[in-house]
Amino acid sequence: MKRILFTLCFLPVSTAFAQVAGHVVISEIYGGGGNTGATYTHDFIELYNPTAAPVVLTGWSVQYAAATGTSWQKTDLAGTIPAYGFYLVRQAQGAGGTTPLPVPDATGSIAMAAAGGKVALVSNTTVLSGACPAGAQIVDFVGFATNANCNEGGTNTPAPGATTSAERKASAASTAVSLAAGGTEAAAGNAYDTDVNGSDFVVQSAINPQNTASAAEPPVAAAHIVYAAAGNNGAEPATNGSFMINLGSPAPAGGITVTYSLSGTALAGTDYTDAGAGSIFLPGAATMATLPITVLDDTLTEGNETVILSLLSAAGGYTVSPAVASIIITDNEVAVTRIHTIQGAGATATAGTYTAEAVVTGVYPVLSPAGFYIQEEDVDADANPATSEGIFVVSPAAVVVGDRVRVTGAVLESGASPSFNQAVFNTPSVIVLAHDISLPTATDILLPVNAAADLEAYEGMLVRFPGVLTVTNNYTLGRFGEVGLSAGGAVYQPTQLVDPNDITPEGTTSSGAANVAAINALKNSNAVRSILLDDGRNTTTTLPYADSVDHTLRLGSTTNNLTGIMGYAFNVYRIQPVTTAPPVFSYAPRPALPPVGAANIKVASFNVLNYFNGNGAGGGFPTERGAHSVAEFNRQRTKIISALAQMNADAVGLLEIENDGTGPGSAIQDLVNGLNAVMGPATYSFINDGATIQTYGTDAIRCGLIYKPATLTPVGAAMLSPSDSFNRPPLVQTFQVAGSAELFSFAVNHYKSKGCTGSTGADTDLLDGQSCYNDRRKLQSQALLHFFNNTVIPVSGTDRIIAVGDYNAYYEEDPLDMLRAAGYSVLSTGSNYSYQFDGQIGSLDHAIVSSTLHTHVAGASEWNINAAEPVYLDYNDTVDDGGSDMINPLGNYYTATPYRSSDHDPVIVGLNLGTPLPLGLIRFTATKQAAAVQLNWTTGPQTHSDPFLVERAGREGDWKPLAEVPVRGNTLAAIDYSFADQQPLKGWNLYRIRYTGDNGQPVYGPVRQVYFEEGTATIYPNPVQHTLRVAGVSAAGTVLVEVVNTMSQVLLRGERPVTAGVLQLDVNRLQPGVYALSIRSGNGIIYNGRFVKQ
Secondary structure, eight states: OOOOOOOOOEESSSSSTBBBOOOOOOEEOOOOOTSSSSSSSEEEEEEEEOOSSSSEEOEEEEEEEEOOOBBOOOEESSEEEHHHHHHEEEEESSSOBOOOOOOEEEEEOOOOOOOOOEEEESSSOOOBBBBOSSSEEEEEEESSSSSOOSSSSSSSSSOOOOEEEEEEOOTOOOOOHHHHHTTTTTTTOOOOOOOHHHHHHHESSSSOOTEEEEEEEOOTTTTEEEEEEOOOOOETTTTTTEEEEEESSOOOOOOOOEEEEEESSSOBBEEEESSEEEEEEEOOOOOEEEEEEEEESSSSOOOEEEEEEEEEESTTTTOOSEEEEEEEEEOOOOOOOOHHOOOOSSSOOEEEEEEEEEEEEEEEESSSSOOOEEOOGGGGGGTTTTSSEEEEOOOOOOOOTTTTEEEEEEEOOSSSSTTSSOOEEEEEEEEEEESSSOOOOOOOOOOOOOOOOGOOOOOOTTEEEEEEEEEOOOOOOOHHHHHEEETTTBBBBBHSOOOOOSTTTOOOOOOOOTTTTHHHHHHHHHHHEEEEOOSSSSOOOSSEEEOOOOOOOOTTTTEEEEEEEEEEEEEEEEEEEEEEEEOOOOOOOOOOOOOSSSSSSEEEEEEEEOOOOTSSSSSSSSSSSSSSSSHHHHHHHHHHHHHHHOOOOOOEEEEEOOOOOTTTTSSSHHHHHHHHHHHOOSSEEEEEOSSOOTTOOOSSSEEEEEEOOTTTEEEEEEEEEEOOOSSSSOEEEEEEEETSSEEEEEEEEEOOOOTTTTTTTSSSSSSSSSOOOOHHHHHHHHHHHHHIIIIIIOOOOOOOOOEEHHHHHHHHOOHHHHHHHHHHHHOOTTTOSSSTOOOOOOOEEEEOOOOHHTEEEEEEEOOOSSSTTGGGGOOOOSSSOOOTOOOOTTTGGGOSSTSSSSSSOOOOEEESSOOOOOEEEEEEEEEEEEEEEEEEEOOSSBBOSSEEEEEEETTTTOOEEEEOOOOOOOOOOEEEEEEESSSOOOOEEEEEEEEEEEOEEEEOOOOOOEEEEEOOEEESSSSSSEEEEEEOOOOOSEEEEEOOOOOOOEEEEEEEEEEEEEEEEOOTSSOSEEEEEEEETTTTTEEEEEEEOO
C-alpha cells in the first residue's frame, strides 16, 4: 500500500480508475547525467501533479539514497506545481553529457547513480534514515534498477542508464514508444500508479525532463471523473476551511449531484459545521464546486484535528476517483504536555519543544543558572513512581511560589550549559495564569535508597525526608553553602570500621584483599543513605544554616523532616531549600576537654596545620606552606596556642611544623615562646634534635616535640629514624617522670599521606579502601618497629613506648595491623575520629602503646575541636595575599578559640606512672587460673570504710564495675583481700581497684592485665542481606547477643539459641550500614566484631 497519509493529498481507492494517482508523484528519474556518453549534463528528478488543482510544494523535499544505503540526502522544494503540470529538480553535474536541462524549479547537488538507487518525495524537510523508511510523510517512493533494496509493491523499476531514464506510465498499456514525442500518449500525464514500481515505470530512451513551464498534460481517462481535493485549512477561532469537488470535464446541462460524508478527528457540530449536509450540486458547465467548512471555536486543548471528505456517489455516469481528501483545523488552545511525560521513566528527559502548565514550587534568582522549579498539581500527577512531576525552568521571569504558569520552550538534559545533567526548560516563554495555588504534596523519600540513581525519579520535585538527618559533611558550607546529610548518624570511612584483609576487626593480617567486598558494601551503604543540602544560591555573601552564636554547623548536628526540591548539579543530587519549610537545625555542642582518667602524666599529639612563621622576625610571608601573611599567621598562632594551653599536656608531639631547625627564629621556638607567654615562663621547652634542618628529613615539615620540664626530664639525646622510607622521620625522646624512677619513650610519627600524586606500582590505589601509598606506609611501620627494637629500647633502657602522630591510616588499615601484630595497642576504637574527608570521618591520628605501657594507660581520647568544624572558621582571612592564598569570604567569623585551629583533632592520653599506691596498697596481683582470674591485694593502714570496687576493661579500655569487696574495718595492720573473676573476657582483661577517697573523688590502684585466647567464632556472609550466621560458637543452649549501630544505639539485645555450634541472626529489619556485634556466654566474650548490612 502507499506509504502516505498527509494533509493536502488524495488517497487511492479501489475503483475502475484507481490507477490514476490522486497526489503528486515521481514521474521521471535520470541518474546518468554527466556520465561518459550521457545525454544530459545533470541528473534530475521530475514530479507530476495528476490533479486538477495546483499543489504547493514549499516545505517538501525530494530525497535520495544509494541502492543499498541507509543515509539519505535531500533537496528542499519551493513554489507550486500546476494542475496536470510538472516540476523539475536538477541534481549534480558530471563531466560528460551533451545537453543541458531545461530551467529547473529546484536545484540540488546530489550525485545520483545511473544504474540504481532510491528516491522519495517527502512532505517535509526532515532527512530520512534507514534502508527502507516509512511513514505518513512519504508521498511517493521509487526504487529503481534491480539492486535497490526498497521499493513500492515488491519490485523495482527497470534499470535506466547513461542514455535512458525511468519514466512513469500514463496507463497500463504505456510503452516507451507511446510516451515519446509523436506517440499515442505523448500528451497524457504520467499518472499511472498501482503502487508497484516495477509495473508503473518503463525505461525511456527519449528522455524528456519537464518543468512548471511545460504544457499541462491531463491524465488518461480524466474527462469523466469527479474527484476530491483539499482547499483551505481551517483554524480557530474563525478561519474557515474548504474542500474542492472537481470534474474531469464540464457538467452536463442539467448539472450533477455529488454525495459525500465527513469524518476525522474533528467533530461536526463541535469543531465545525457543514453547509452541504451530505450533498452538493454542480450546475451545467461547472468543473468545480467549493464545500465550505465553518470552524467553531471551543475552549478545549485538543491539538490540531483533521476533517476528511469522502465522496460517495455522482450522477450522470461520472466515476468517483479519487474520493478522499483531508484538511486540518488548527487548535488555538496550547497543547500542554505533562511534566511526567517530558521527564519519562528513564535517566534523561525527552528533548524537544513543549508547553507545560504547573505550579511554581521554588524560585532561585541567584542560582547559576537562575530560574525556578515547577511541578504538576496533585490531581495532574500520574501513578508511575519512576516519572518525575517537576522540572527546572531557566528564566528570570518574575514569578512567586504558588503561581500557576504556562511554560513553552525547549527541554534538554545534557552535560552542557544550562542543563548540567538536570532536566530544564531553556529560556522559555513564561505566562502567569493564576496566583496562590496550593502546592503539590511533598513526596517522602526514605533513606537509604537502593541506588543513588533512584533519586532521578524525584528530580525537580518537592520532597521530604521523614525523620532525623545528621550533618556529616560541612567542608563546602562556607564556599558553596552545601551541607552533607545522612540517615542513621555518622558516616565513617569504610576502613575505619572494616578491615580490608580480615573478616573480623581483631585480625592483624596486613596483606591480601579477603574482605574488600565488605569495604565496597560499606562505601555503597554510605552513598545511598546520604543527601546534599544546598542553599539555593550561587554566592557566599550569606552563611546558611550555621548557628547565630558560634557561626558553626558541626558534624553531628541534626535536622528533622527536611523538605525541599530535588535538584541536580555538579554530578550530585541535592536539595534546594524552600521558603515554605526552611531547614531548621539542632546544633551539636562543642566538646570540652575530654577526661583521660586518673593520670599523673598527660601526653598528646597535635597536627598544627603547616605552622610556618615566615622568617622568624615577623616577615618573610608567604612561605612554602601555611599562612600567607603575618596577619594570617598571628590568627593561626593564637588558635593553636589556645588549644595547646587548654590541653595542658606534659608532652605534645607536633605534626606539620616547619622544618627550619631549632634556632631562635625557628617555628618550634616561636610556638614555645607563645605558649610560655600564656602559661608562664619556662612552662614548656622543646626537644632539640641538634639539627638546623632535621636530620634525614627531606620534607618542608617535620615532627616536633614539646614538653614540661617540671614534670618530665629528657633522658639521653633525641633519636631520629634513619630509614629512607620516611621523609619526615620519627622523633623519639625518652623521659623520666619527675620525682620517680619511671621511664617511657615518646615517639612522634607522620606517615606518608594518601594523596596519589607520583604513585607507581604497589603504591597506586589498589581499590581496597586504603588509597595510594599504602605499601609505603606499611614499609614505614616495619621501619618504625625496627627502630624501636634496635635503637630506642636498647639505648633508652625501657620498652615502655607510646607512639603518637598522624599515621595517615584509618583504624582497620594495614599499617596499624602491623603494629598490632607486633604487640602494640591502638588506644582508640572504630567509632573514634580525628579527620573528615569527603563527607566521611575516621581516625588518621593515633596513640599506640607497647604492651608494657598499656597497663599504665588511664584513658585516651580525641578532642574533636577541628574535624567536626567548618573550614571557614580557620585562620584564613578575607585578604588576597597573592600566590595560592585561599581567600576566605567568611573570615570575619574568626575567633581566638581552639575550634578549627587545625584540620586534624588532637589525641590526648593519660598515663599513670610513678604515683604512690593509693589506700596504703602494698601489693596487687592478677593471676590466670584455669578459666578464671584470681585477684589478690594487700593493704597497709586503712582509715576508710567504703568498699573496694573491682573494675575490669577489655582492649578498648571500657572500664566497668565487676564486684564490691567490703573493707574489714579500720586498722594499722596489713590485710589481704581477694576476688576471683570466674567469667573473664576473651582477649585482654584489664583489672584495677577503686574506692572513694576522703575528698569524695575516686582513687585508683595500678592496672594489671591477663590474656585469654579469643574465640574462634567466625561470621558469614559479610556483607549480609538477610540472615547472619556465626559459626564456632562453643557455648551450648543460649548466648547473649548485642547489636549496636555507629551512633552507639543498641538495636538488638537478648538471648539467642545456638544450634550445632551455629548462631543464626535475622538482620532484615536493620538499615544498610555497619554494626558492632557482641556475643557473650557464661565464660566470657565469644565474639566481638563488626558486620556490614546491605
